Amino acid sequence: MEDPDAVKNTNKGHVAVVTRRLLIVEDDPGLQSQMRWCFSEDLEVAVASDRDSALAALRREEPDVVTLDLGLPPDPGGATEGFALLEDILRLSPMTKVIVVTGREDKENAVKAIGMGASDFYQKPLDADILTFVVNRAFRLAELERENQALARQGNGTNIKGIVAASPQMLGICRTLEKVAPTDVTTLITGETGTGKELLARALHDLSPRAGKPFAAINCAAIPENLLESELFGYEKGAFTGATQSKKGKIESANGGTLFLDEIGDMPMALQAKLLRFLQERMVDRVGSVQPIPVDVRVVCATHRNVKDLIDAGDFREDLYYRISEITLDVPSVRERDGDALVIAQSLLKTLGKELDRPNLSFAEDAVNAISSYSWPGNVREMINKVKRATIMADGKRVTAEDLELSCDGTVTGNQLNLRQVREIAERQAIIQALRSCNFNMAQASRLLGITRPTLYNLTDKYRIETSQTETGT
Ligand SMILES: Nc1ncnc2c1ncn2[C@@H]1O[C@H](COP(=O)(O)OP(=O)(O)OP(=O)(O)O)[C@@H](O)[C@H]1O
Structure with a gap:
């Protein structure tokens, strides 16, 4: 049932577009109708004349902004009831912007209310222009806060x-x-660089019961083959020239925790056999030792290479592959993730802006377009470099496509890796444009591009371009 003291006043002509809701808390019927008259054109207005009806209206209408007369019954001459209501509102709905309305000389209570969390104050007598201005400002503030929250939520839709x-x-x-994460299964993470x-891999460790124990990482591609064995398995004193002391390897130093073998696809064949033995027996044979040492580690591996191809080429042991891939996480490239490029770029701009003492930067429209359509061959790492550069180079508060060294259509304007990359980026872009202009009709797009339909299918596969209208793969 509608609360008689909290009358909703909706301007029907604007119903479809008006979503701004204002609650006026005022006990004087004359002022109530004057205020309602000020706003009824643009807003959904509810009116309440005491604390109870105001709280009921707050719950029912969820207003973005409340104007609150501090002098409410049973204390119309004082401000106790008004302050109590202010506290209630901010507790129940902290995002609501409360504008306290005070008497002409009541500066003290206005200051006190702001200190308690009111967003603004307004002094009687009523002036329609000023009140409208103050209320609109509060709505804008509420909107900005909501947008910020939405961005923050978008910015990190994961709990990781x-x-x-x-x-x-x-x-x-x-x-x-x-x-x-909470299990001990050996996990293989694949994906482009x-x-x-x-x-x-770190998140797998951090979310596991092993989180308090070491996370030891080794890059199998970065260490020369002759050193990799002793780095991984350790060695005993005198095992080789220069081994003046025994040393633990990475596997042992990860004991109790997680061992991360990065670029496992580049591990030499001879070592693959020794690693397989370790994974089967969970015992480490240090170089030069005959005494195996038991080690308890969870193993996570990663590679940017296609392991099945490596197996076919005889460069990777199939039995080791099955051992390390009890679970496989196939991480998509940035260009395959719908909408991630912009969200990650925004987040990087925020963090790098803080780090480089250039806060409050935002992307200009051409930068937003460029980020969304560029193919990001180096994925997030490339994005970090580009956003860092742009953070330093931006002239004003707006980061442009040029600051990112991208053109508005997402092609690179400088620092291309090589001619092949430039050609591929241009080719991908041309295909996307042709598909869009033909409404994703493959036959028409192939004619427009002067190629056959099968060639177009091959190219859309190669560049992982979605061939439906909903997802353009850009
Ligand atoms: N989704 C993401 N959100 C925020 N930062 C990310 C994200 N993905 C990657 N990064 C950052 O990008 C950089 C590269 O990530 P990382 O080193 O994990 O990639 P990688 O796949 O292991 O690369 P490589 O194959 O070259 O070793 C790191 O600084 C990482 O923090």
């Missing part, structure tokens, strides 16, 4: 520290990761 994601593809990976494989 450090991982910014909003795309269904990446959120799916994060959900799987959260399920896998810079997609966040190491970040996910």
Whole structure:
């Protein structure tokens, strides 16, 4: 049932567009109708004349802004009831902007109300222009706060520290990761360079019962073959020239925790056999030792290479592959994630802006377009470099596509890796444009591009371009 003291006044002509809701808390019927008259054109207005009806209206209408007369019954001459209501409102609905309305000389209570969390104050007598201005400002503030919250939510749709994601593809990976983390299964993370494989490996560790124990990482591609064995397995004193003392390897130093073998696809064949033995027996044979040492580690591996191809080429042991891939997380490239590029770029701009003492930067429209359409071959790592550069180079508060060294259509304007990359980026862009202009009709697009339909299918596969209208793959 409608509360008689909290009358909703909706301007029907604007119903479809008006979503701004104002609650006027005022016990004087004359002022009530004057105030309602000020706003009824643009807003949904509810009116309440005491604390109870105001709280009922707050619950029912969820107003963004409340004007609150501090002198309410049973203390119309004082401010106790008004302050009590202010406290209630801010407790029940902290995002609501409360403008306190005080008497002409009542500066003290106005200051007190602001100190308690009111967003603004307004002094009687009523002046329609000033009141409208103050109320509109409060609505704008509420809107900005809501937008900020939405952005923050978008900015990190995952509960995993450090991982910014909003795309269904990446959120799916994060959900799987959260399920896998508490177990001890050996996990293989695959994906292009810079997609966040190491970040996910750390998250697997941080979300596991091993979190308090060491996380030891080794990059199998970065260490010369002759040193990799002793780095991994350790060695005994005198095992080789220069081994003046025994030393633990990475596997032993991860005891109790997680061992992260990055670029496992680059591990030499001879070592693959020794690693397989370790995974089967969970005992480490230090170089030069005959006494195996038991080690308890969870193993996570990563590679940017296609392991099945490596197996076919005879460069990777199939039995080791099955051992390390009890679960596989296939991390999509940034260009395959719907909407992630912009969300990650926004988040990077915020963090790097703070780090480089250039807060409050935002992307100009051409930068937003460029970020969304560029193919990001180096994935998030490339994005970090570009956003860092742009943070330093931006002239004003707006970061442009040029600051990112991208053109508005997402092609690179400088620092291309090589001619092949430039050609591929241009080719991908031309295909996307042709598809869009033909409403994703493959036959028409292939004619426009002067190629056959099968060639167009091959190219859309190669560049992972979605061939439906809903997802353009850009
Ligand atoms: N989703 C993400 N949100 C925020 N930062 C990310 C994300 N993914 C990756 N990064 C950052 O990008 C950089 C590269 O990530 P990482 O080293 O994990 O990638 P990688 O796939 O292991 O790369 P490589 O194959 O080259 O070793 C890191 O600084 C990481 O923190």
